[in-house]
Amino acid sequence: MDFLNGITLIANYIIIPGLTYGSQLALGALGITIIYTVLRFSNFAHGEFMSFGTMTSILLTWLFSNLGIKLGIFPTAILVLPIAILITIFYCLIIDKFVFKFYRQQKSKSVITLIVSIGVMFFSGGLIRFIIGPGDKNFFDGERFILKAKTFKALTGLNEGLAIKTTQGVTIILTILLVFLLFWFLNKTKTGKSMRAYSDNQELALLSGINPEKVVLITWIITGTLACVAGTLYGLDKSYKPFTYLHLVLPIFAAAIVGGVGNPVGAIIGGFVIAFSELFITFAYKKIFYYLLPYEIVPNGLLQILSTDYKIAVSFIILVLVLLIKPTGIYKGKVI
Amino acid sequence: MQNKNYILQLFSCMFLMLLLVGFFQSWNLALSIFNLCIISAIMSLGINIQWGNAGIVNFGVMGFAALGGLANVIISMPPTLNAWEEGGILILSGIVTFIISIFCSIYLWKKLNIDKKKKYVITSIIIATSYFLMRYIIDIPILTIESIEPAKTGYLGGFDLPVIISWPIGGLLAALTAYAIGKIALGLRSDYLAIATLGISEIIIYVLKNEDWLSRGVKNVNGLPRPVPYEIELQSKQWVIEIAQFTNVSLPEISSIIVKLSYSFLFIIILIGILILLEIALKSPWGRMMRAIRDNEVSANAMGKNIKKRHLQVFIIGSAIIGIAGAMLTTLDGQFTPVSYQPLRFTFLVWIMVIIGGSGNNFGSIIGGFIIWFFWIQAEPIGLWLIAFITSYVSDSNLIKNHLLENAAHMRLMFMGIILLVTLRFAPKGLIPEVKR
Numbered sequence: 015m016d017f018l019n020g021i022t023l024i025a026n027y028i029i030i031p032g033l034t035y036g037s038q039l040a041l042g043a044l045g046i047t048i049i050y051t052v053l054r055f056s057n058f059a060h061g062e063f064m065s066f067g068t069m070t071s072i073l074l075t076w077l078f079s080n081l082g083i084k085l086g087i088f089p090t091a092i093l094v095l096p097i098a099i100l101i102t103i104f105y106c107l108i109i110d111k112f113v114f115k116f117y118r119q120q121k122s123k124s125v126i127t128l129i130v131s132i133g134v135m136f137f138s139g140g141l142i143r144f145i146i147g148p149g150d151k152n153f154f155d156g157e158r159f160i161l162k163a164k165t166f167k168a169l170t171g172l173n174e175g176l177a178i179k180t181t182q183g184v185t186i187i188l189t190i191l192l193v194f195l196l197f198w199f200l201n202k203t204k205t206g207k208s209m210r211a212y213s214d215n216q217e218l219a220l221l222s223g224i225n226p227e228k229v230v231l232i233t234w235i236i237t238g239t240l241a242c243v244a245g246t247l248y249g250l251d252k253s254y255k256p257f258t259y260l261h262l263v264l265p266i267f268a269a270a271i272v273g274g275v276g277n278p279v280g281a282i283i284g285g286f287v288i289a290f291s292e293l294f295i296t297f298a299y300k301k302i303f304y305y306l307l308p309y310e311i312v313p314n315g316l317l318q319i320l321s322t323d324y325k326i327a328v329s330f331i332i333l334v335l336v337l338l339i340k341p342t343g344i345y346k347g348k349v350i
Numbered sequence: 351m352q353n354k355n356y357i358l359q360l361f362s363c364m365f366l367m368l369l370l371v372g373f374f375q376s377w378n379l380a381l382s383i384f385n386l387c388i389i390s391a392i393m394s395l396g397i398n399i400q401w402g403n404a405g406i407v408n409f410g411v412m413g414f415a416a417l418g419g420l421a422n423v424i425i426s427m428p429p430t431l432n433a434w435e436e437g438g439i440l441i442l443s444g445i446v447t448f449i450i451s452i453f454c455s456i457y458l459w460k461k462l463n464i465d466k467k468k469k470y471v472i473t474s475i476i477i478a479t480s481y482f483l484m485r486y487i488i489d490i491p492i493l494t495i496e497s498i499e500p501a502k503t504g505y506l507g508g509f510d511l512p513v514i515i516s517w518p519i520g521g522l523l524a525a526l527t528a529y530a531i532g533k534i535a536l537g538l539r540s541d542y543l544a545i546a547t548l549g550i551s552e553i554i555i556y557v558l559k560n561e562d563w564l565s566r567g568v569k570n571v572n573g574l575p576r577p578v579p580y581e582i583e584l585q586s587k588q589w590v591i592e593i594a595q596f597t598n599v600s601l602p603e604i605s606s607i608i609v610k611l612s613y614s615f616l617f618i619i620i621l622i623g624i625l626i627l628l629e630i631a632l633k634s635p636w637g638r639m640m641r642a643i644r645d646n647e648v649s650a651n652a653m654g655k656n657i658k659k660r661h662l663q664v665f666i667i668g669s670a671i672i673g674i675a676g677a678m679l680t681t682l683d684g685q686f687t688p689v690s691y692q693p694l695r696f697t698f699l700v701w702i703m704v705i706i707g708g709s710g711n712n713f714g715s716i717i718g719g720f721i722i723w724f725f726w727i728q729a730e731p732i733g734l735w736l737i738a739f740i741t742s743y744v745s746d747s748n749l750i751k752n753h754l755l756e757n758a759a760h761m762r763l764m765f766m767g768i769i770l771l772v773t774l775r776f777a778p779k780g781l782i783p784e785v786k787r
Contacts, residue, residue: 016764029389048419054655056541056545057540057543066674090465091700113771113775116775123540124540124780125407125540125544126774127542128407128540128541128544129701129705129774130771130774132701132702132770133702133767133768133770133771133774134692134699134767134771135767136463136763136764136766136767136770137763137764137767137768138543138765138767139694139765140760140761140762140764140765140766140767141764143757143763144754144757144758144759144760144761145757147756147757148757148760165553205640223387253759260694264545264548266550267545267549268549271542271545308780321560323556323559323560324556324560325551326552327552327557330550330552330553330556331553333545333546333549334535334546334549334550334553335535337535337538337542337545337546338534338535340469341538341539341542
């Protein structure tokens with residue numbers, strides 16, 4: 015029984031939050047990776063694209079709730095997601111047309127484009143704060159839990175509860191769906207294959223008649239979709255504040271680099287590696303040891319490897335370690 | 351020098367704008383903008399020598415500036431004697447043990463001649479055991495120290511020395527950190543280096559926020575001593591009263607203006623000193639070599655230049671300059687607040703200054719620092735004015751108008767983005783381009 019209690023504790027505090035946060039990071043990292051392989055620059059504005067997507071979802075959610083349209087136990091944001099995605103894609107395309115296109119045609123160094131993306135980051139950040147304000151926004155509605163801790167305790171008779179929030183369930187399911195779609199697109203469709211060819215060798219792809227404009231367009235469509243979904247899911251799960259999305263960029267970069275920049279599978283694995291290590295390293299193991307070990311030999315203290323305050327710093331530490339030990343990441347990059 | 355006149359014109363325009371602020375808003379505001387402009391200019395000089403002259407992307411400005419701020423606390427605050435008795439020595443020895451073990455593992459890594467996997471295992475075992483040993487040594491003293499009058503001290507305190515010493519010490523602290531970072535990260539490609547330095551600077555801020563025994567963390571260190579007299583002291587001086595009567599300005603205002611002027615005086619000396627040193631360095635063969643490395647690493651390497659060493663050197667110098675500026679900033683604020691270090695305000699804004707001013711030109715960086723800081727502060731009133739102007743025909747009770755006016759303060763992010771994008775697109779060399787030599 016104690017063993018089961020310990021397992022439940024880990025599931026409740028590490029596995030489910032880890033899967034959720036990992037999915038959000040993975041979606042973000044996928045966006046960054048795809049931009050990196052096809053357009054060849056590190057996009058610092060990706061966090062703001064996510065923020066933009068979330069903002070449109072929030073505004074549309076407000077509109078829909080005013081109109082009285084709801085989705086039952088699910089948050090309304092899921093219902094408005096397709097429209098929000100379209101608006102985000104549109105925004106990405108406008109930014110590309112007025113900003114990134116020029117540097118692509120100039121064949122600028124990737125550092126320059128990186129600095130350009132910082133300009134875009136500033137601009138988008140300002141625009142978002144200008145439209146929706148810097149404050150905290152909670153746009154979650156519907157049923158809060160799929161599985162309540164109390165119900166779980168009553169069902170199993172354990173001491174520890176296991177709670178699954180609706181947002182966590184939705185996040186995991188949507189991520190699986192989206193990743194499946196993305197891989198199907200990249201590997202099975204002709205357009206996806208042409209995109210991979212373009213990212214592999216631009217000149218050769220041009221020679222074989224691939225239209226670069228179309229590839230770029232599709233890249234932004236994918237990026238916009240991923241950014242909007244990742245942002246909205248993160249905002250639903252935690253709460254939306256423009257400021258936090260700026261700080262989300264680094265964990266996302268960490269996820270992309272840990273997995274190997276340019277490799278979609280790597281980005282997903284990287285997201286989960288970052289999420290789980292944040293949780294594992296800052297978790298207080300005391301209670302688990304109480305369940306698993308005899309009471310007397312459990313030492314004092316919380317038994318944390320690092321205090322919870324360092325949660326986000328863990329992702330940076332991993333990032334730095336990976337850059338030092340294996341800069342190519344888990345999967346060697348540059349193949350989508 | 352290419353056209354001196356042009357540079358002079360730019361600077362006089364800048365001063366004219368500051369004078370206008372003085373006349374129309376207040377002299378206090380103008381002077382505080384001016385002081386921060388100088389600090390920003392020094393920071394952008396630090397980035398300029400790295401990016402403009404050596405092509406190194408350093409996104410860790412925030413971390414180095416914060417280390418400069420930490421130097422203020424360590425140098426100038428009075429020591430908490432109780433805390434030292436309770437276990438200050440223990441904490442320091444624990445940390446020293448950890449650092450020594452890291453050096454040991456680096457040494458072993460270089461000396462051991464076995465296959466790589468075994469090396470990883472050995473070094474990670476050494477580092478992990480020494481980490482837990484350190485935690486075992488320092489956890490309890492940290493708790494006791496942080497519980498000594500937590501509202502007032504709760505940290506180790508400093509050395510109670512004059513605060514001005516903390517400026518070079520801040521530079522030194524930043525330089526030491528830069529050495530460690532440079533040793534491990536400079537081999538990376540440019541955009542990886544950017545991300546790595548950004549990440550490391552975030553780690554530094556996290557440490558400063560959470561290690562209360564060192565910097566009081568989020569509780570902030572208030573009341574840092576000043577290198578200049580206090581307003582209250584000035585107000586009782588005869589000559590200050592005379593000036594106040596002569597200029598017909600209230601006594602509190604004139605005293606705060608005098609304080610700010612004396613800060614400006616100190617800062618200008620530092621700025622000019624650093625500028626002269628940098629100009630000499632960049633005109634010397636050393637500067638020529640740096641530019642050669644920036645323009646073509648392979649050929650510079652072929653000419654026998656040690657690129658790794660030079661990059662490390664310039665990374666340390668630039669970071670030290672940023673550390674000095676960070677220390678000055680904290681002295682000016684009079685308090686050390688780790689929460690206030692944001693990448694947007696420190697790292698990216700300084701980068702915009704360098705790009706706008708003209709990377710590779712020291713005067714450009716200075717003017718960039720002045721202009722961008724000026725607009726960063728003044729964008730808020732400008733934005734408000736702009737919105738009020740655009741919506742002037744809309745009634746005051748209009749919801750959209752009120753919403754816009756409320757959020758007009760955030761126009762400054764947009765302004766900065768647009769300025770950066772326009773410069774990169776239409777004048778990528780910046781306001782004062784690099785001198786062709």
